[in-house]
Amino acid sequence: MDLTWTPEQEEFRARAREWLAANVPDRPLPSGDTREGFAAHLDWERRLFDARWSVVSWPERYGGRDASLWEWLLFEEEYYRAGAPQRVTQNGIFLLAPTIFEFGTPEQQDALLPRMAAAQDLWCQGWSEPGAGSDLAGLSSRANRVDGGWRLSGQKTWTTRGAFCTHLFGLFRSDPESVRHKGLTYFLVPLDADGVTVRGFGRLDGDEGFAEVFLDDVFVPDSAVLGGVGKGWSVAMATTGSERGLTLRSPGRFLESTRRLRELAEAQGAGGRLREEVVEASMRADAYQLFTLSQVSDLVAGAKAGAESSLNKIWWSELDVLTHRTALALRGAEAAVDEPWSRGFQFSLAGPIYAGTNEIQRTIVAERVLGLPRVGR
Amino acid sequence: MDLTWTPEQEEFRARAREWLAANVPDRPLPSGDTREGFAAHLDWERRLFDARWSVVSWPERYGGRDASLWEWLLFEEEYYRAGAPQRVTQNGIFLLAPTIFEFGTPEQQDALLPRMAAAQDLWCQGWSEPGAGSDLAGLSSRANRVDGGWRLSGQKTWTTRGAFCTHLFGLFRSDPESVRHKGLTYFLVPLDADGVTVRGFGRLDGDEGFAEVFLDDVFVPDSAVLGGVGKGWSVAMATTGSERGLTLRSPGRFLESTRRLRELAEAQGAGGRLREEVVEASMRADAYQLFTLSQVSDLVAGAKAGAESSLNKIWWSELDVLTHRTALALRGAEAAVDEPWSRGFQFSLAGPIYAGTNEIQRTIVAERVLGLPRVGR
Amino acid sequence: MDFRPTELQRELAAGTRELLDARCTADVVRAAWDKPGTAAGLWASLAELGLPGALVPEAAGGLGLSVSDLVPALVETGRAAVPAPIVETALVAVPLLLAAGRDDLVAAIVAGDALVTAAPAGEPVPWVPGATHVLVLGEGAVLAVPGIRVPAVDGSRPLARLADDGAEELTVAAGDVAAARLRGALGTAAQLVGLGERQLAMTVDYTAQRQQFGAPVGSFQAVKHHLADALLGIRFAEPAVRAAALACDGDPGAGDLRRAVATAKALASDAADQVSRTAIQCHGAMGYTDEYDLQLYAKRTWALAAAWGTAADHRAVYADAVGPAAR
């Protein structure tokens, strides 16, 4: 048992740190959830790709570095420490790509992954529908079998940055007789196809970061199916697993935000309860880092990530709220001013909601980790 | 709208304060949940009765002072402020008596209430059974109709101070065909009747404060029925309402315990979070006082106490836990020593459990106060 | 001893609520985001009702009310998220301007012509643009000149810094200024109670209807218990606000003024903030969009929780005010 990086891992970290120090923009980019800011972020994504830092854990032939999970964690830690821009490609790279790696045909992988790595194709997710939020099984968008492919109809909503993306992935009901989570198929849909309409709308933190996507009898070929007809539910579950799990929320993000919180507290000479809450947030970030290192040690040794990833999701999302609430309490009357901490607070409130609300995660923990009976609600 | 006591109310308060100052024992009595301590507490109860302070809100003919709700609140505040002994008669006076006033016949009232006020009859409650805790409707103790009365059989448990009491009140299933909360009858049972066995056992805080009561074909006359055969459920609900409501937990208790908490904090020169929690507990005690004054203003004006009494119960019981947890945190390593604060902490943990767990109270608040749908759990 | 609101208090609150239900809908609050400071029509209605000059003596054209008479109506202005300085004008400024002998400005307030905003010195000043006068409370009190605007979390409550010069000192005692600051905290606490009640009601309505996993979201125990907790905070803050109002009016039974106001603002800030976060969580993604009205009230809540002293500030005041734990 140890917590010490190998010389090779330290070398990898140093290379990442060096490149980031030389390339991260001096000033924060405008928000990636506005049209103008999204363009600036795309430039950054392409610089990352050119230097082979956009998808470090992917195979070299797709633009990656074949980096191990350990190296990926190190890269993420350096990325946040450097204050580098938000990854506007994250829905593709962190949510869709793991599913393509697991369920895609070799042809799909070769066609889709390099363009995703290079930020040529920009993917948004189509999980939610007006009648179905966390309850994916309540979807009503349909896919009708036609010659050589499928015709898709329905409405997707809450697709993050959907107005700026080129492609959508999501579930459609391909068996009209089916109910709940049976008879769903996972589709990959270009947003420039005939019959697609995208309408952007605003978020709590004021950016136009969401979109509704209307599909009116949109034709897609058979190659748009990921993982097999009627298999959509189990394919999607794999993706939401990775959204909840380690891959999206690396500890580096919270080590950095709590470090900035300590900086803020020191600048304001905070005493009393606030100081205690600053320490509490920092300790929880440390614990998240150690929990993750323990999990990754198991994964590297061949274990499977299971329902325990719900523990990660509850912990980091509530830590993020605590961190930002504490920052606002420190800022006192200035908390009413619209600036990074107050925006970050509003953004943090989405954490306990998306990718399965924390209520759902707690039920998963109780039933699948602790083994409590499933009867009742 | 005002918060000012009338001269008559202030005069009543002064008389109570004066008598308590002259009569409250200098040293705390031994715990009333031990046999020896119970005897000492009985002496105190009889002194209270002799001076007409044992049941201030009752009619004079039963030993009370016909005091108003306001005067009762003032008396309670003075009682706690004076550090006067725990009321070992509280199950009778605060739980059973309101039910007798509401449902008892004139004969029952005249026979039972004066003896209760004088601590001649000592009442314990028989709500819980081995198979039924908060779920009163799951009771299985039986009452069989016989000539001139009833035969009671079954087992009651968790009866507070049952080993030292003379009488028990509780529900029995009088209709053998009935299920859930139908077919129950409220009985008053002398513990010296043939067929009754009482076995005391210990509590979390170490006292022998609980008892199991076994009833083996115990005969009671028809006059032992309170409120009518088969009406037990609605009669009992009125009693648990008063247990949860204002009558048992007067604000004076929490004003006094938070005052002692501030005293402790000052003696220890506490800083940081602990100081904040001391203030938080004090503010919550203030808020409980004001909430109660508002409720009593409504009651005095003729309003009915309803499901809102669940709000009282959640608030005071969790305030009591907060107060004692904060005290133990202030005491640091000394918290491992068995003394009043650490015993009080363990005792406080019963608050969110008994008289309907706080989970049940929150469901009541959500359904009956907020009007959320009852489907589901 | 009778802690129930009087008939006058209940009627003023009911009249305010009726007016605001009609004239200060969510659409009106939303419109104030785009054009802050344009609530003139709404203000005229409030002035007609008498709210801005409620504390002005009847002889001077006001309603001659006490602080505790006005506070239930201020709860209603919070419930509606009125996008104008009603607490600042009616509760903070009026008694101070009367003490300073500024009868001209008081008359303009009664007439509905003056909108006086106010803030503690050093804090961003709300309701600029919109207000006609800016009152700043430090050791003393000054009428100040607004400077640059700063972006606000709550766009319907715009913020500005002060210009460096042009301020005009008011002739008032230090105690008058301290009392005005306490009234600022009290009025804000009253509005937070109304905001909390509004968001809770919206969430109860939403979760009772919204179906998920084959049942209304509001039938799940976790949601029920979250909402019961939210109600608990608001219900226990509300009497504390009325008690602080009585303390402002000098009711001897209401105890120490600073302790009472600190309790009211700390409990109301924490309770309303808890309601906002719970409401967003229970709305799911719906709570997280600026097209749904909930965010209007959540953002006002966060802005007011930060104004006139945070909950932590007021806990420190309480610790000071309560002094030694004497029996």
Add this chain to the structure above:
Amino acid sequence: MDFRPTELQRELAAGTRELLDARCTADVVRAAWDKPGTAAGLWASLAELGLPGALVPEAAGGLGLSVSDLVPALVETGRAAVPAPIVETALVAVPLLLAAGRDDLVAAIVAGDALVTAAPAGEPVPWVPGATHVLVLGEGAVLAVPGIRVPAVDGSRPLARLADDGAEELTVAAGDVAAARLRGALGTAAQLVGLGERQLAMTVDYTAQRQQFGAPVGSFQAVKHHLADALLGIRFAEPAVRAAALACDGDPGAGDLRRAVATAKALASDAADQVSRTAIQCHGAMGYTDEYDLQLYAKRTWALAAAWGTAADHRAVYADAVGPAAR
């Protein structure tokens, strides 16, 4: 980088658990309430396994293990609520006695003849009666003489004050004493993790079976979420405890020793206390009697949460240790 416990560590823990499942049942802990300090048979078994002298070099008859080798076994001694000074002897005393050259006492520990208790100066000393030696850690370290007993919340872990005289100073550096205090906090944190796991498992078993309102109590969402929260605290404290053990052993990747130990003790104290309160609440009245075993583990939890620095104390240490928020 491999944060998994080694095979040796897992085996020592498994062996300890097997021993304690057989020899330290709830009945044994309960018996220690009536006759504190009579765990002699149990101690002999632990000594046979090598735990008291685990950190003693093999040349001196010990197991020659590191702190991180021992810590998983200490988690097991917490799970079983071992009524004897195993953390104090094995983890606190041994390295300090080695540094002080007290080979006689070390040999007695290895032989299972010496039970050394320990406490920070000024705190009540646990395991008296029972311990053969009392180590008190202030600026320096002394072997002290116990005085009067004081009543203990956890009757199976008796407490005493110190006699005024008769203490014998050990010749050790201040750094050795500071390190010993940190090991006391670490070992206690390890036991708290085991105690938390035990109470959580008992509560899962109970609520899965206990019927109320026609369904198992553990099928209600509120109970599920309480228990999920309890698990969360324990699962995130556990790696922090192992990391602190590595920091004691000087692993450069484990970071600052004081920060690591403070994190471990604060998180483990809060998590185990939360489990205890949740467990009692979920057991209903059953959790509230001294006939049911749960209370044995809850009371040990509260005693250990208060020992070697409370969570609040360790948050203060963390604030000190983490220093300026340098990048």
